[in-house]
Amino acid sequence: MIPLSFLNAKVKIIIFCSIIVGSGILLGYRVFFRDEPGAREVVTVRRGSVVQEVHVTGKMKASEAVDLAFERSGKIARVDARVGDRVVKGSVLMVLDQTELQTQYEEALASTAVERARLAELRAGTRSEEIVVAETAVANAKIAVVNARQALEDAKQNLVDKLRDTYTKSDDAVRNKADQLFYNPQTNSPQLSFSLTDSQLKTDIEWRRLLLESLLKKWQQSENPLTTASDLAAYFGEAKNNLEAVKVFLNSVALAANNPTNKPSNISQTIWDGWRADVATARTNINTAISNLSSADENVKTKDASVATAEGNLQKSQNELALKKGGATPEAVAAQEARIAQADAKTKTIVAQIEKTVLRSPIAGVVTKAEGSAGEIVQSGALLVSVLSEQLFEIEANVPESDIGLVQRANKAHVSFDAFSGSVFIGAVALIDPAETVIDGVVNFTINVLLDYPDARFKSGLTADIDIETARRDDVLVIPQAALAEEDDGEFVYKATNGGVVSVPIKIGMRGTDGLVEVAEGLSEGDSIIAVSRMYDDGR
Structure with a gap:
């Protein structure tokens, strides 16, 4: 017979082991196989957007009215x-006369x-x-030279002749005509x-006559070797x-x-009158x-310039x-391309000037x-038309200084209103005020958001909830933040495999405010991972 005390001890051991095994089975079931809320959640890695x-x-x-004037x-x-x-x-509101500019535009296009x-x-x-034409031009240029x-x-020979003639006329004027009035005219007294x-x-007359005698002798000597090759x-x-x-001398x-x-x-008197006539003829x-x-002399200079011109034309x-004969060089082609660019720029300038003759409304609204009137001359900058927006509204909001560094002009915005439950409107940040605004001791910066489309229901003063999209990654691998585990040495996930669950290190990219995280490395599209927050909820 087995002692009762020994039986009780054995039963206790069996009961204790059963409890341990059952607890393990229950824990594994709760962690990996329960489908009720709070149980393990399997997430599939997919492609999506992180925002x-x-x-x-x-x-x-309401937006303010715009006052419009021509720039010219x-x-x-x-x-x-x-x-x-x-x-x-x-919408076109007013147009200036474009006749002159249109002519310039057509000329620019032709150029x-x-x-x-x-x-x-x-x-x-x-x-x-x-090439034949160019060769003919060279031949003609050579003939011209x-x-x-x-x-x-x-012309030089004519100048030589005139130089010799000046001596001849001077010699005749002094020694033949004026000397009739002198004793010993060609002497030293x-x-x-x-x-x-x-x-x-x-x-004075006698002194000048004495000087002229020496002058005429030297002049005659210098004229003897004179040719067209001389200086x-x-x-002259x-x-x-x-x-x-x-x-x-003759004037005296x-x-x-x-x-x-x-x-x-x-x-x-006859002889005296003859002398006077001869002196007059000499002066003439x-x-x-x-x-x-x-x-x-002027003719020589003119002909010399003509030679230079003819030689220049020949060289050209x-x-x-x-x-x-050599064809166009790369430099010549580049220079011509630059001329085309210059002509295009001139055309664009004229187009811009034509556009300045058209006054357009920058907004939708009512002309106030x-x-x-047609035919009237107006000056640049003169106020002509005002337009008030009927449906164009803007939303003014204050962004805390902790977030303003993320916000930029043209950022997309999703806007909802308490007055229009369930409706979301799309817009963009149009203005960021560089000056701060202090509200309740907190530094804020005012921004303006313009909606893409007007709505007849819009009214000034409506409260708006604005989600400004500051960054976005499309078509990237994404997982929920709940599936990401983090330790000192980096991020990892629990990846479900045929053999169970394994820990896989990953690299992440951008974290979205919507709870999604970009996966840069470590996972592939379609992988199954475990939402780790589910594994540890309520102390499990």
Whole structure:
């Protein structure tokens, strides 16, 4: 017989082991197999969008009226809007006369077409006919150079002739015509053959005659080697100075001879009148020589410039011929492309100016002011039209400084109103006030949100709940935040496999405010993972 005490101990052990096994089975069931609320939740890794949002509340208010004016002066061509008219965004309200600008626009288009045609020619290369034309131009340019050089040589010869003629006329004027009035004129002591009432004039005339004798001798000697190859500019300067000296001398002689009181009694009136006539003729000849010499010198300068022009034209023709034979260089093509870009820019500028002749409404609303009529001249900046928004409202909200760094202009916004339960409106952040606003000791920044479409139900003062989308990742792998486990060495998930559940380290990207997390590495689309928050709810 088995003792009762021993039986009781054995039963106790069996009962204790049964309790342990049953508790383990129950715990495993509750963790991995229960489907009731709070049990394990299996999540499938999928592709989706992760969104970060900032939530604020605000008030709706009506947008202000816009006052419109032209950016340029002009004559009104037509008025399309009157007070009380309802207009949509972009509606034409008033137009200035565009006749001149349209002409400029057509000219700009034509210029652009010409430049494009030239570029096409450059890229296509030079035709044989164009090379023949260029060769002909070079030949003609060479002929022009020869003719110009011959014309210059002729002009130089004419100047040489005039230089020699100036000496001849000067020698005749002094030694043949004026010397009739002198004793010993070609000596070292020439003397007038009659007395003058002005003794100083007599002395001046005799002194100048003495100087002229030496001048004429030197002049004759310098003229002997004169050719077209000589320094004609130097000869011209010398001859001009010599003629001036002869002219001054003859003027003084004429002053003496034309004074009746100076006529000597032993000289007949006929002889005296003859002397006077010869002096007058001499003065005329010298003046003619001066004029002819100046004209000849100017002709040489003109012909010299013509030679330079002809040689320049020849060089240009030769360069063009070489360019046509060699084809267009990359630099030439690039330069022509730049001319096209310049022409296009000019066209765009004119288009912009034409656009400035059209006054458009920037908003939908009602015209509250319309001044001016067709034919009236208006100045730039003069207020002509005002438009008040009927349905365009904006929402003003305050964003705490902790969130303002996330918000940017044009951020998408989802807006809902207590007054329109179940309706969500789409808009965007239109304005962020750079100045802070302190509310109850907290720094905020005012933003304005514009809705994409108006609604007849909108009223000023409506309270709005705004979710501003500050960041977004589309078509990425996502899991719920509840499925993410985190430790000091990083993030991981519990991945369900055929053999059970394994811990898998992952790298995450952006965390969404909607509870989703982007998976950057470690999982694939379709993987099954365990929501770890379910595993540990209520202490399990």
